[in-house]
Amino acid sequence: MMIKVTKLAIKDVLVLEYDSGEDNRGTSYKQFSEKELKDIGIYTHFVEETLYCPIKKGTLYGVHFQNHPKAQTKLLYCTKGRGIDFAVDLRKNSETYKQWVNVELSPENRKQIYIPVGFGHAFLSLEDNTQVVMRIDNYFDTDLCRAITYDDAELSINFNIANPILSQSDNTAPTLKDCDINL
Numbered sequence: 001m002m003i004k005v006t007k008l009a010i011k012d013v014l015v016l017e018y019d020s021g022e023d024n025r026g027t028s029y030k031q032f033s034e035k036e037l038k039d040i041g042i043y044t045h046f047v048e049e050t051l052y053c054p055i056k057k058g059t060l061y062g063v064h065f066q067n068h069p070k071a072q073t074k075l076l077y078c079t080k081g082r083g084i085d086f087a088v089d090l091r092k093n094s095e096t097y098k099q100w101v102n103v104e105l106s107p108e109n110r111k112q113i114y115i116p117v118g119f120g121h122a123f124l125s126l127e128d129n130t131q132v133v134m135r136i137d138n139y140f141d142t143d144l145c146r147a148i149t150y151d152d153a154e155l156s157i158n159f160n161i162a163n164p165i166l167s168q169s170d171n172t173a174p175t176l177k178d179c180d181i182n183l
Contacts (some may be wrong), residue, residue, distance in 0.1 A: 008101040013087045014042075015103050016075075029110060032135070040170040042114065044073045046135040047059065051079075054125040054132075060164035062122025063088055063155070063173075064146040067182045070138040074121055078105035081130025085113045088120035088148075088155060090176075090183045097178070100157050103142040105132065118183045120148060124159055146181065147173035163179045 006015040018036075030036070034052035037044065052061065063086070066072045076085050088100040103113050104126075115121055123132055147170060150159060154176045173179075 001032070002033070004039055005040055008087075008103070010087065010089055010096045010099055012116050013101050013119065016112040016114055017110055020110065025047075029131050031112075031133075032075075044075070044137050046075065046137050049133060049135045049141055052123070052132045052134065054083075054130050056163075056165055057125055057127065057128050058161055058163075058165050059125045060122065060129075060150055060159060060161070060166055060170065061124075062086065062170070063120040063150060063152070063157070064122070065090060065120045065146055065181075065183065066138065067144045067146055068179070070141045070144050071117040071183055073117050073137045074115040075112055075135040076105065076115070076121075076123070077110070077133055079107055079131045079133055081100060081104040081125060081127035083123050083125045083127075083132055084159075085132070086122040086124070086157060086159075087113065087115040087159065088122070089118065090120050090181055092181075092183075094118070098155055100155065114177040115116050122150065122157070122159075124161065125163065148176050148177055148179050149173040153175050
């Protein structure tokens, strides 16, 4: 198998690591293979890829998600710098509802996080000039994009940062109880 799969405390969120090759020229490894994902039981068809480039350490994106009928599965990895990626279970009928998991992403560890539909997502940069790639299986729809405040008491996410750098929309994001989630 070309991909190592690690299950996290929330079983539907996975960490993926592709095998690498090395010779006198350097190292090579895949970032994506639809065939190899299918071989491990992931049949998600990704339609778009976005590169986020937070300039400063301590920049926080999230908690973001997209409502039905265009909810999104996400696959993320880091190409420069380091960051922590968070997946928050927003499925009201789930046994892990309101729980979260995280994984550090960097070019050195080459880890990817697979976040299925029904989860909120957040990313915290740990270094200046970090770059993180996000693949999604449904196009962004501004009418369905939602956010929850990063410091929501019900979610109790430990970002381990006192004053993150936030966008204006993340600064004014509602709490979980005030958000119109339909996941």
